[in-house]
Amino acid sequence: MTTEYFEDIQIGAVREFGSKIVSKKEIIEFATKFDPQSFHIDEVEAADSIYGGIIASGWHTASMTMRMMVDHMVSSRAGLGSPGWNNLRWYKPVRPGDTLRVRSEVINKKRSVSRPTMGTIFGTIQVFNQDAEMVMSFESLGMVLAKTTDE
Amino acid sequence: MEKQHWEDFPVGRVDDFGNRLVTEEEIIEFATEFDPQPFHIDKEAAAEHFFGGIIASGWHTGSMLMRMLVDEMLINSTSMGSPGVDELRWKAPVRPGEILSVRSEVISATVHKYKSDRGFTKFSYVVSNEKGKVKLTMTSTILFLKKAVGGSQ
Numbered sequence: 001m002t003t004e005y006f007e008d009i010q011i012g013a014v015r016e017f018g019s020k021i022v023s024k025k026e027i028i029e030f031a032t033k034f035d036p037q038s039f040h041i042d043e044v045e046a047a048d049s050i051y052g053g054i055i056a057s058g059w060h061t062a063s064m065t066m067r068m069m070v071d072h073m074v075s076s077r078a079g080l081g082s083p084g085w086n087n088l089r090w091y092k093p094v095r096p097g098d099t100l101r102v103r104s105e106v107i108n109k110k111r112s113v114s115r116p117t118m119g120t121i122f123g124t125i126q127v128f129n130q131d132a133e134m135v136m137s138f139e140s141l142g143m144v145l146a147k148t149t150d151e
Numbered sequence: 152m153e154k155q156h157w158e159d160f161p162v163g164r165v166d167d168f169g170n171r172l173v174t175e176e177e178i179i180e181f182a183t184e185f186d187p188q189p190f191h192i193d194k195e196a197a198a199e200h201f202f203g204g205i206i207a208s209g210w211h212t213g214s215m216l217m218r219m220l221v222d223e224m225l226i227n228s229t230s231m232g233s234p235g236v237d238e239l240r241w242k243a244p245v246r247p248g249e250i251l252s253v254r255s256e257v258i259s260a261t262v263h264k265y266k267s268d269r270g271f272t273k274f275s276y277v278v279s280n281e282k283g284k285v286k287l288t289m290t291s292t293i294l295f296l297k298k299a300v301g302g303s304q
Contacts, residue, residue, distance in 0.1 A: 034214040035221055037230070050231060058233065059214045063185040066210050070186055082209065084240035090233065138236075 004077045006111065006119040006146035013106045018068030022056060024096035030060040055093035061100070061136050062088065065127050068102045078145035080118055088138035092129070099130040107139075116149040155228040157260065157270040157295035164257040169219035169278075173207060175247035181211040206244035212251075212287050213239060216278050219253050229296035231269065236291040243286050250281040258290070262297070269296050 031040030035057035038045035046054040056064075094100065103126045111119040123140040182191030186208035189196035197205040207215075224230075245251070259273040271292050278287040 030214075034218045036218075037221060037225060039232075057217070058235075059210070059217050063181075063210045063214065066208070067185045067187075070188060074188065082241065084209075084238065086238050087235065088239070089235035 002076070004144075006078075006109065006121075006144045007148070009077070009106055009109060009121055009144065011106050011109060015073060015104045016101065017072035017104075018065075018101045020064050020068060020100045022064070022094055022096060022098045022100060024054060027054055027056045027060065027094075027096060030063070031057045034059055051093050053095060055095055058090045058136070061090070061094045061127065062138075064100060065102060065125065065136065068100070069104070069125070072102075073104060077142070080143040080145055082140070082142050085141055086139040088136070090136050092133055092135045094129070094135050098135075100135070101128055102126070103128065104140075111146065117146050118143055119146055120144075152227060155224070155295075157229070157262075157272060157297045159228075160257045160260060160272045160295065162257050162260055166223065166255045167252065168223040168255070169252040171215050171219060171251040173215070173245055173247060173249050173251060175205060178205055178207045178211065178245075178247060181214070182208045186210055202244050204246060206246055209241045209287075212241065212245050212278065213289070215251060216253060216276060216287060216289065219251070220255070220276075223253075224255070225293070231294045231296065233291060233293050234271075236289060237273075239287070239289045241287055243284060245280075245286050249286075251278055251286065252281075253278055263294070267297075268299075269294055 028041050031037070039049040039051050039055060040046070040057050043054055105124045106121060107124055108122040109119055121142045121144055123142065125138050125140050126134055127136040129135050179192050182188070190200045190202050190206055191197070191208050194205055254277045256275045257272055258275050260270060262270045271294055273290065273292045276289045276291070277285055279285050
């Protein structure tokens with residue numbers, strides 16, 4: 001696979017990838033470790049909650065998204081990690097049996113002034129279910145190595 | 152113990168909590184499933200990387216923060232979930248053997264525009280290790296039910 005450097009990444013570039021089936025077992029397993037609220041781990045209580053059944057922890061959905069990004073995108077970039085992200089929103093519950101996929105778009109890129117051998121890629125990550133409903137989105141920040149120190 | 156409602160989280164409320172030991176086994180287990188980059192899962196590759204050893208996936212650190220929030224604040228509250236997170240920053244790598252804790256501060260509290268029985272509370276969180284080194288900061292919102300007016304709800 002060709003490695004993408006800062007110069008290779010185009011503003012407006014869109015990638016769609018991933019096909020992650022979410023199982024009830026995984027939802028309960030993740031939430032038992034990291035988010036043990038009843039609507040994530042207890043089928044009886046979840047049925048009575050505003051969600052009407054077990055739903056995935058938002059952190060689980062985000063982590064499943066990261067896995068799809070690593071498999072399909074991160075590994076092909078000369079990435080140097082990420083300082084974080086902005087405006088993550090959970091729009092709809094993720095339920096057992098849902099199939100998730102990701103749409104990634106490059107919104108902007110800026111070469112570092114202090115370290116011109118790298119730059120930051122600003123992206124939008126959107127996650128959809130099998131009915132094309134957006135379940136989550138966030139604005140990503142990724143640092144990427146450059147090939148040269150100028151454009 | 153009575154559940155904590157929206158009114159119990161006024162602006163300026165500060166809570167310190169959490170005592171989470173991060174193990175190498177857990178770092179590798181999480182990252183193998185969700186973030187299989189070499190510096191999270193491969194000790195030898197991580198040692199040669201600029202991080203100089205295995206570090207936790209940032210999503211793992213976020214998830215550990217979530218667990219501390221659930222145990223301390225949410226499990227005994229009227230939380231109805233969260234619409235999202237405004238900002239998250241990974242300030243420094245989290246390594247095996249570190250012990251994480253949280254400082255939480257309420258930065259805004261507003262009643263729901265259309266449903267007056269509930270309100271949004273915005274929190275600022277700082278996750279630090281046992282030496283006080285800041286590892287992660289986050290600003291996010293939780294929706295809580297309010298106390299019933301006249302106890303008739």
